[in-house]
Amino acid sequence: MIALKVNGLYHEIDADPDTPLLYVLRDEIKLNAAKFGCGLGQCGSCTVMVDGKAVLSCVTPLLLLEGKQVTTLEGLGTIEAPAPIQRAFMEEQAAQCGYCIAGMMMRAQALLQRNSKPTDDEIRAELEPHLCRCGTHMRILRAVHRASRLMDTADASPTVHGRAQ
């Protein structure tokens, strides 16, 4: 058993220690946002935050996470009460198929938590590990800029949980 705090809730996880976090989130905790894209750390669609930092959950084994705080997109807000980053992606209509988007949003959230006013170049550099095949990049960039502005005017902290402690 490994204890893990995910989106503010403690979970005792009964899985092999080498199990990547991605499968713990999807299979054990039944969360949807973190996606399997490559299992190789090449595409970013599995990205979540661990202690406020963006992490590729498909290559991060459970054994490294004892006592850590994991935040997924579900932990930032809900459809009814979306976090600024979620509102921004809705307002910019920053998705086509959207499969890559949850991972992008988590890395963008981690960036905005440590740098609330990133430049365009900083956002592009930060999102470099992420692939989008639909070509929604322009909208994703606009959405991150918008999230930065929204966080300025709203409470920057996520609605539910997940702010780096």
Added chain:
Amino acid sequence: MNAPVILDRRRVLAGGGALIVSFSLTDAFAQDQSAPVASRPGSLKGAPFLDSWIRIDADGSITVFTGKAELGQGFKTAFQQIAAEELDVAFESLQVITADTHRTANEGYTSGSHSMQDSGTAIQNAAAQVRELLVAEAARRLDLPAENLRTENGAVISPDGRRLSYGDLVAADMLHVQAQPKSKLKDPTTFKVMGQPVPRVDIPAKVTGGVAYVQDMRLPGMVHARAVRPPSYGAQLTECDTSAIEKMPGVVKVVRDGNFLAVVAEKEFQAIKAMNALSAAAKWKETPSLPKQDDLLRVLTSLPSQDSTIFQQSDPSAVGQKTIEAVYTRPYQAHGSIGPSCAVAQLVDDAMTVWTHTQGVYPDRQGIAEMLHMPPASVRLIHVEGSGCYGHNGADDAAADAALIARALPGTPVRVQWMREQEHAWEPFGPAMVTRLKASLDGNGAISDWNFEVWSNTHSMRPGGAGSMLAAQHMAQPFAVPAPKPLPLPEGGGDRNAIPIYKFPNAHVVHHFIPAMPLRISAMRSLGAYHNVFSIESFMDELAAAAGADPVEFRLKHLDDPRGREVIEKAAQGFGWQKGQKAPQDRGFGFAFARYKNLAAYCAIATEVEVNRETGRPRLVRAVAAVDSGQVVNPDGLINQIEGAIVQSMSWTLYESVTFDDTRITSIDWQTYPILRFNSVPERIEVHIINRPGQPFLGSGETGQGPAAASIANAIASATGKRLRDLPLTRKRIKDAIDA
């Protein structure tokens, strides 16, 4: 979800041949009840009953049905807008149900930019006719002429303010009537919902971690499966001791059927571990069968081909003075979905249900039923969104995998997801192509003679039969891969957009259809149009240069189509294109235009590209597009499609080619098949829409692919003075050209 076969009322009625229509309604539609099917608009041709498209329940709730599959293009939202507009109901009050063999019409594949034309048109007309029926019924009840009544927000309203809601008006089988060829469509100037940038209905769940994809499905008791694919095409499984694997933690079953090998486990990561062990235990006999990757030009042009002249025009009075020739090539390219293909299947009481992100639930059902030797009526396919596919990727194969494995575990829902390397190695690629062009200019710098030849495989090996699916090909009693066929014109496959839209006095276009398929190939976004438009539009620039003409002016000089001209002018204007203007140092301007399939949306794209002369690295700085897609339903959705087309096509054009040795595909992940990353995303993209109120919807999902490629190639030529004709236009090729 546990009851896989549900016969709904409409189906029972249709099956029993019952057609119950009240007198007033037959009166309303009396004139044209026996109209020829072919004259009905859009997909109403194949599915003429109004209640195949629109259902209104007594409580007033309205459901819209489409046989097309939402692939991330956003048309589910557009269809909801169309239905809301023509029915006169609030957008939010509708629900749209997408492709499901037990609920929706058979609209074949969601492909070829047909969704708006086929399904959108059907829904628009069905909705208008349903509204007419409701008004007729209200007129009967109120004893008033129908023309005195109006509709608003889900109700028919009389001049004195009496209000009859649609739910009250609808009678049991009122909508089970065949559509008329003509509908009283709304005047576009009165549109409230159509034409508006209504936010997409699917995005909120996607950005908050809701259940949004087939990958997210969790049925009670569901298990996880992984296939072990052969290491190469045609490999034979010679040995596989599965005893140790069957004892691994969580393993439920190892499924082997000939060369089809899979493992099922309780948890997903257990399945992956078992798959790795099974993969190590499996011994395969491989046969080198692949051509030389570096010699595709010779390979393709020397394979046996079926040749046909698809366009011929002669005017002996037009005589050329200067002739140029060029050969362009395109490698095999991958759809490269970010999420590997996935499906869930369950066999209950001899009925198989498959949840899949296939583009064609009906054809896929046919293939799966054939593979399982089951009657098609006992197989139900339900479309659930997956990762964007951009054509025929692994979706259908994953559906077949899931069905074959689920058959071995009756009652248990089985989820299969492919691994990254499986998607990259086994998806059917976009076919490699060669084009050879030769044209002459007359004394006035106009094209007098145009010759175009294209060598290509088919561009669709989609299911219909089982033999198109990997699982069926790999079974002990395998199904043969069906013989490839060229896709017929006017849409075409390898010859899609091979016929020039420009007017030339002499023109000759030949399609060399190559039946042999050294690599597994099928439909990829825009099919042959990507390479044909790349070739034509690159060559137009070569000819413009030879004529000393401005590329935009040169295109306009050869184009009669007024909508095409307007699109070109709009893109040029938006870009700030000026005749003879010089780009900044190390930068170039490019332009290209096409009308997709010569019958769908028009798109012109101007680009600015910077080339680093030291490294050869190209960078798309900006792109300005103009698009005419007919009547626009959701302008933001259209812009999103064109932006995406430009960015995706740029990635294909600058970076992408499938690699292989003599036996195996070697581009098996994102390191070996690199695509665009954020450091290469342009500074800006502008899309200008030319709306055509009241005109037919023209498909727009693929119209940008070809023009984007050619525009970038032309900008690189403008920046470097060197013409590159072999895709992709890599940094190395550009550098080599600069240094040559």
